[in-house]
Amino acid sequence: MSAPGEKRRGKLRRDAELNRRKIIAAAHEVFREQGVRATLDDVAERAGVGVGTVYRRFANKEELVDALFEDMIDNVEAMLHEATLGKDAWSALTSALEKVCELQAFDRGLREVMLGTGRGPQRRDQVLSRIAPAAGDLLQRAKDEGALRPDVQPWDMPMIQLMVAAISEHTGHPNLWRRYLRLILDGLRTRPDTGADLPNPITDELQLLVALDDASALPAQLRDRPDRRSGGAS
Numbered sequence: 001m002s003a004p005g006e007k008r009r010g011k012l013r014r015d016a017e018l019n020r021r022k023i024i025a026a027a028h029e030v031f032r033e034q035g036v037r038a039t040l041d042d043v044a045e046r047a048g049v050g051v052g053t054v055y056r057r058f059a060n061k062e063e064l065v066d067a068l069f070e071d072m073i074d075n076v077e078a079m080l081h082e083a084t085l086g087k088d089a090w091s092a093l094t095s096a097l098e099k100v101c102e103l104q105a106f107d108r109g110l111r112e113v114m115l116g117t118g119r120g121p122q123r124r125d126q127v128l129s130r131i132a133p134a135a136g137d138l139l140q141r142a143k144d145e146g147a148l149r150p151d152v153q154p155w156d157m158p159m160i161q162l163m164v165a166a167i168s169e170h171t172g173h174p175n176l177w178r179r180y181l182r183l184i185l186d187g188l189r190t191r192p193d194t195g196a197d198l199p200n201p202i203t204d205e206l207q208l209l210v211a212l213d214d215a216s217a218l219p220a221q222l223r224d225r226p227d228r229r230s231g232g233a234s
Contacts, residue, residue: 019057023047030042069126073126075103089138089147101161105167136154146190147189147190160181160184163184164184
């Protein structure tokens with residue numbers, strides 16, 4: 001039989017792990033909604049735990065973001081693994097890319113937190129070291145099967161993800177990205193699938209105009225900003 005002290009320690013470990021999972025889940029939601037403005041107090045309130053509970057596990061927001069980032073990488077790795085089970089390489093590639101783009105489409109605030117802080121470059125390096133090899137193997141398999149254009153490179157994949165994420169970012173349409181991902185995927189194939197209709201067309205001209213206005217706002221702001229390299233306007 002287990003001693004009472006061992007049972008108590010086991011329960012404390014389970015409770016601590018449960019609280020950690022609550023905090024991580026709440027942080028996903030809070031950072032998605034609020035971006036860099038979110039605080040650990042906001043996360044504690046959403047998780048339904050005391051602020052002290054959050055600070056005992058994460059000394060600051062950066063530590064919590066590190067945990068979130070690891071969680072995201074684990075999810076992407078799992079998606080890649082799941083996509084390759086029992087499927088041809090092209091189906092696996094399209095399934096994995098669609099799932100990753102879906103994750104990005106709804107996590108704008110989370111991306112802002114993860115990549116917009118001082119550790120953004122290190123986190124990008126982590127993505128490359130953990131995700132790029134599996135993605136590269138999948139691309140090569142699709143080429144070997146004759147389904148993927150031979151001139152596609154591994155670096156094309158993150159660029160596609162950025163393009164798709166920008167669609168959701170500028171239009172606010174939750175599923176419009178699927179239409180343009182389909183167009184991109186057809187462009188990647190050696191034999192495009194011309195028989196399937198494209199999903200989620202834009203039916204409102206106003207929606208298009210709003211998206212174009214939003215997309216042009218950031219370049220205008222950058223043009224008006226003092227040149228940081230020279231320390232400001234001369």
